[in-house]
Amino acid sequence: MRRTLLGRSVTVARLSRSAARWWAWLGRHPDVTDTVLALFLLALAVPRLGFIGVGARWPPDTVAVLLVVAGTAPLALRRRRPATVLAVVSLVTVLHRPLTGTAVPDFLAVLIAVWTVGALCPPAVARTANGVALVVVPTALLPGLDVAHPEEVLRNYVLFAIVWALGNQHRRGAEARVAAVREREARLNQQRESLVREAAAAERLRLARDLHDVVAHHVTLMVVQADTTRRGEASTLSPRTARTLESVCATGRQAMTEMRRLLAVIDVTPTPQPVxxxxxxxxxxxxxxxxxxxxxxxxxxxxxxxxxxxxxxxxxxxxxxxxxxxxxxxxxxxxxxxxxxxxxxxxxxxxxxxxxxxxxxxxxxxxxxxxxxxxxxxxxxxxxxxxxxxxxxxxxxxxxxxxxxxxxxxxx
Missing domain, CATH: 3.30.565.10 (Histidine kinase-like ATPase, C-terminal domain)
Known part of the structure; x- marks a missing residue:
């Protein structure tokens, strides 16, 4: 019993992983997904034309077959040209009864195109395209409905409006997610730049303090010792040695002046060190x-x-x-x-x-x-x-x- 349950759980886990991999692959290849969707809708619509199955009519109505193909095949391009696809499938749906004399098998392709326009197109384009489809397509389907029952007449209009609203809501959610990701990236970049600037400023401050505290200290000692020797032992120094010590003092003082200018360029602010x-x-x-x-x-x-x-x-x-x-x-x-x-x-x-x-x-x-x-x-x-x-x-x-x-x- 335990082995059977374990074997079933392993099989379910493998199937879940396989399904997840296929789903991820389809997500990376939207054109393949849309093509499969178009073929699926075509496979659903063709049997309803009446030339397959019990009571089949042969030869099939060529115009009806072409209209079904023209009403489903464009869905393979619905993400690339959503408004164009909606226009084509809507036109095919409107022309189906006048050209064939029969009711439209279904208008699922139009609903998918309406949702795609609401989800992917800019709001202005979506309002125009879906507004026209909402008025034209359900109106063209009225001759096939029982006008004695108003709920059947309103059903298509309500259904189109709901699908449009769902697509529009999907677009808003996607835009909000994209905006949140961009805002987070901008905030992270700002924080990283702030940390890098803080580290660079700290390093520059350390170097400047080293220059001031270490180098300036030793240069000052050098100047003081040279000047003390020059003044204290002036009577015993040769003129050449005295001039050398005087040159050392002048060079040291000039070095201190240049160092102060350098520290001023670095613009070190004596702020408290973080601990x-x-x-x-x-x-x-x-x-x-x-x-x-x-x-x-x-x-x-x-x-x-x-x-x-x-x-x-x-x-x-x-x-x-x-x-x-x-x-x-x-x-x-x-x-x-x-x-x-x-x-x-x-x-x-x-x-x-x-x-x-x-x-x-x-x-x-x-x-x-x-x-x-x-x-x-x-x-x-x-x-x-x-x-x-x-x-x-x-x-x-x-x-x-x-x-x-x-x-x-x-x-x-």
């Missing part, structure tokens, strides 16, 4: 809004971070998320783990692209990750980066935490 403790939530919100699915996990007991660690830690997370957004795509999944261990903070960021496969370029050679390594190395930490299967990327940074007087890392 991991306070600004991580906002960074994750912006990243998730850009399309990444970020899962934050914390191990250990979080402790307040000193500014010397909190700011670089934030930049590590920011650069890793930006790298994932660039290379893994907006639909990727990202795991962010913050591990608070005694004397060390470990940041691990692993992305899983939505479409597994090799990356278009090795993200490890970018300036962002190089800048990340520089920040962490200056603190005495380490950074490890590399690919993960299938097609993901991992960033692991270990940042040392200073010990407090009671022996714990961080400070309160």
């Amino acid at each position: 991991l403790d306070v600004d991580l939530a906002g960074l994750l919100d912006r990243t998730r809004a850009a399309g990444l699915s970020v899962d934050l996990r914390t191990r250990g007991v979080p402790v307040p971070l000193p500014p010397t660690v909190a700011a670089p830690a934030y930049r590590v997370v920011q650069e890793a998320l930006t790298n994932a957004l660039r290379h893994a795509g907006p639909q990727a999944r990202v795991g962010l783990t913050l591990a608070y261990d005694p004397g060390r903070l470990t940041i691990r960021v692993v992305d899983e692209p939505a479409v597994p496969g090799p990356r278009p370029a090795d993200p490890g050679v970018g300036r962002g990750l190089a800048g990340m390594r520089d920040r962490v190395t200056q603190l005495g930490g380490t950074v490890r980066t590399g690919p993960t299967p299938p097609g993901g990327f991992e960033v692991v940074a270990h940042l040392p935490l200073p010990a407090t007087p009671d022996g714990d890392a961080g400070h309160g």
Whole structure:
């Protein structure tokens, strides 16, 4: 019994998968779908002409056969020329009784054409085409109806109006879905650009501060030492040495002036640096809004971070998320783990692209990750980066935490 049920369930699952594959294939080939639809309607209409089956008449009415073919075959082009197809099948339906003297076998092809016009044509075209069809076609069918029963007369008009309304509703729904997708794409692009600009601005700020704090500091020391030597030992220096020291001082001061001009061009605004403790939530919100699915996990007991660690830690997370957004795509999944261990903070960021496969370029050679390594190395930490299967990327940074007087890392 169990084997029978299991075998049936497997068969049903296989049939479902086969049907799903065929349905998807037909969705990718609308012309084939429409051709099959036209042939199906033709197969339904031909037997009603009376030359097949019991009481068949032979030879068949050639005009009737041609009209049936002309009233169904155009449906193969209904998505390419919806208004034209509606005009052809409507005309064939109107001419059927005058040319053959018999009632129209059915007008299902006209209803399908009406729905297609309402669903695919612009509103103005749909109103014109379907309005004409709504008036002309049901009116042409009146001689075949029993006018003594008004419901039969109104039935066709109501049916045409309902099909038109359904097609129009389908068009509105499709337009709304397209607009929603475009709006979401625009929002994601804006969020990605914002993250990229933020990362670029942060890197530019770091470079400018390095120029100001490191280079300017050493140049200033050089100028001060040279000037002190020139003035303090003027009596013992040879004229050539004194001129050399004076030239060193002038060159150093000129270098400082040029550096100030360069920093002014960079236009660095002395804004507070974002830190991991306070600004991580906002960074994750912006990243998730850009399309990444970020899962934050914390191990250990979080402790307040000193500014010397909190700011670089934030930049590590920011650069890793930006790298994932660039290379893994907006639909990727990202795991962010913050591990608070005694004397060390470990940041691990692993992305899983939505479409597994090799990356278009090795993200490890970018300036962002190089800048990340520089920040962490200056603190005495380490950074490890590399690919993960299938097609993901991992960033692991270990940042040392200073010990407090009671022996714990961080400070309160």
